[in-house]
Amino acid sequence: MNKTTRLINLSEPATNETAQQLRTINPPTYRGSTVLFSNYEDLTLSNAGKYEGISYGTDRLPTQRLFEEAIRDLEGGALTRAFPSGISAITNTLLALTKAGDHILVCDNVYGPTARFCKEVLTHYNIETTFIPPAAGQDIDQLLQDNTRLIFLESPGSNTFEIQDIPAITAISRRRGIVTVLDNTWATPLYLDPFALGIDISIQSATKYITGHSDLLLGTVTTTAEYAEVLQHFYRVTETYTPEDDCYNGLRGLKTLPLRLRQHEQSALEIARWLEAHPRVDQVIHPALPCHPEHHVWKRDFSGSSGLFAFTFKSDYSETQLAEFINHLQLFGIGYSWGGFKSLITAAKYDRLHPSRYAGKTVIRLNIGLEDSADLQEDLSSGFEYLK
Ligand SMILES: Cc1ncc(COP(=O)(O)O)c(C=O)c1O
Incomplete structure (x- = not known):
């Protein structure tokens, strides 16, 4: 042959x-x-x-x-x-x-x-x-x-x-x-x-x-x-x-989804609550926090929250200041998508056709991964120092 x-x-x-x-x-x-x-x-x-x-x-x-x-x-x-x-x-x-x-x-x-x-x-x-x-x-x-x-x-x-x-x-x-x-x-x-x-x-x-x-x-x-x-x-x-x-x-992935999701939820909530109390932060945009405008709807319809949320700053920082903050983060990757094991950050202003609560504001979006949440807080804290 x-x-x-x-x-x-x-x-x-x-x-x-x-x-x-x-x-x-x-x-x-x-x-x-x-x-x-x-x-x-x-x-x-x-x-x-x-x-x-x-x-x-x-x-x-x-x-x-x-x-x-x-x-x-x-x-x-x-x-x-x-x-x-x-x-x-x-x-x-x-x-x-x-x-x-x-x-x-x-x-x-x-x-x-x-x-x-x-x-x-x-x-x-x-x-x-x-x-x-x-x-x-x-x-x-x-x-x-x-x-x-x-x-x-x-x-x-x-x-x-x-x-x-x-x-x-x-x-x-x-x-x-x-x-x-x-x-x-x-x-x-x-x-x-x-x-x-x-x-x-x-x-x-x-x-x-x-x-x-x-x-x-x-x-x-x-x-x-x-x-x-x-x-x-x-x-x-x-x-x-x-x-x-x-x-x-x-x-x-389905085999570990419940475990991973629970961890994403817990860490994201810890960081969201910490950000809520931070003097530089204006709004923390997380449906599971009582301050979220549709929190009551979330509470009625959802049985949990995941690891993606956002926040805005009180001050209107310049592009250079935002770059300093984001580029100095050690644990947050700068990148699209979410739901993965690694924490990620993006920042943008969002144009909406309808009136928006966040019009003109830079929205910082965090994908909270599976790292220890205290380490992530420390990383954000160090990054905030560059916003002076
Ligand atoms: C809410 C939402 N739906 C759909 C998609 C698209 O998914 P994929 O990246 O798998 O095309 C994304 C991606 O970021 C998303 O955030």
Whole structure:
């Protein structure tokens, strides 16, 4: 046999019998665009769309299916699909559920790229977006149109952490047959149950807490039975491929999610309370603190808080002073994303369409990681010295 042919046939995949004998505690991962059929008859069934097995990489390989089932179970939904990132989960959901001529409502404090997708892509398909106040509730009633098809919420919203009144919104949307979608990445299904509050579709950027190690991107969409067929069909025809290794890491992350989240919550609250008492700090923007304007809504709907929050300073420091403060931090990395083991800091002013409590103010956002919170406080304290 020619060496090339030999090499090609060397690493046969394990037979089912071997796989059953070797029961590693974690699932194997598969790599494959091509998935071999056992015989011509199966190929013929697949050609006719009647094959029951997995026929191709985009048909969702086994580890992806396990990850989706774990998330579906955790969310308490009817169907979950994994996407290669959180933003991919979001944009695909928006495309799956809307059509030309539709109108959608999106909260003003939504993750920036979600808003940008609505403004720069959905408009091409003649789908109009109205941005609703960041702490919207039943007031959305006035913004509904006859062609309003979908409401997209993110609570607490990105960077400024306002909380929407989800039950008030879903009470209206249900009466009008409007689908509601929630980006629930901040609370995870552990600290907020979207379906219990009437939401139809729950999205996670599993890049954050679910995988927890800032080393990959992954997203999930979970629906109620009502929207399961729409998502399933859209996923099938768009042939999304979500890498098996990432799904494996998603599954692994789920094992320690409750422990990690509890630690993120505890450390973030310790630091938030310490900042609240700090003479340089003006507002600490953390939904679990009683000073947060929608704290009562958070307390009613959420069962915990995570490790991402923000604060503002009393003084209006110059860019140079802010740079001195941030560049001198030893433990906080300067970088996007959150939910990982390492503490991170970002700072920006946020333009909103609706009146904002933080207009013109630099909002310092902290992702509190898994370091000792006393060390993180000390680091921030040392950094503040550079603000003189
Ligand atoms: C609230 C929220 N949703 C979605 C995303 C997008 O997730 P990903 O980075 O996995 O695309 C992010 C990313 O920062 C986010 O903060």
